[in-house]
Amino acid sequence: CTTLIQKCVVFYFEVIKPNLIPEVLGKLQELQQFGYRIVLVSAGFGIYLKYFASDFGIAPIDLFSSNIEICHGRATGKLDGLDCVGQNKIKLLEQKFNRDEIESIAFSDSPSDAPLWQWSNNGVAICQIPTWHMQCGVDVLYYNLKK
Numbered sequence: 001c002t003t004l005i006q007k008c009v010v011f012y013f014e015v016i017k018p019n020l021i022p023e024v025l026g027k028l029q030e031l032q033q034f035g036y037r038i039v040l041v042s043a044g045f046g047i048y049l050k051y052f053a054s055d056f057g058i059a060p061i062d063l064f065s066s067n068i069e070i071c072h073g074r075a076t077g078k079l080d081g082l083d084c085v086g087q088n089k090i091k092l093l094e095q096k097f098n099r100d101e102i103e104s105i106a107f108s109d110s111p112s113d114a115p116l117w118q119w120s121n122n123g124v125a126i127c128q129i130p131t132w133h134m135q136c137g138v139d140v141l142y143y144n145l146k147k
Helices: 004-019 022-033 046-055 087-094 111-119
Strands: 040-045 063-066 068-071 074-079 105-108 122-127 139-142
Touching: 004 046, 022 105, 022 139, 040 046, 040 087, 046 063, 046 068, 063 087, 087 111, 105 111, 111 122
Parallel strands: 040 063, 105 122, 122 139
Antiparallel strands: 068 074
16 A cells, blocks of 8 residues: 555656756756755645755755645645645745845746735746736746757
8 A cells, every 4th residue: 555655755756856847946056056045935735845845955944835634644635724825825934034134036937926926025937938927027937848
């Protein structure tokens, strides 16, 4: 019987990791080399995002995500805590950071993260085609998925 943790490991290494965007990973690594502290704020689930964080040198305390409620090793179908979307991302960040005391750059591939861009000092839209980001008033990191 495959455990939930084993399934999450397989999901990360077989589904998520092979599909990571090279341009985004390059920017993440560049910022790390310049001494930036990387904080991952995602609506994805921490149960598999923790493997991404580990792979890319992001401290466990710097992972803010939606979390699945686990009871006796099984997912209950409920969330454990806030769903890390929209304004909830800000609530989670403000539990740990004083916006006025840090300099931050927020990268996102969705206009639903406008609150995160507004909270940060600089917002960056991650997009393949120059469309929706023009309405958001943020910088852009383009990527190309042609392989």
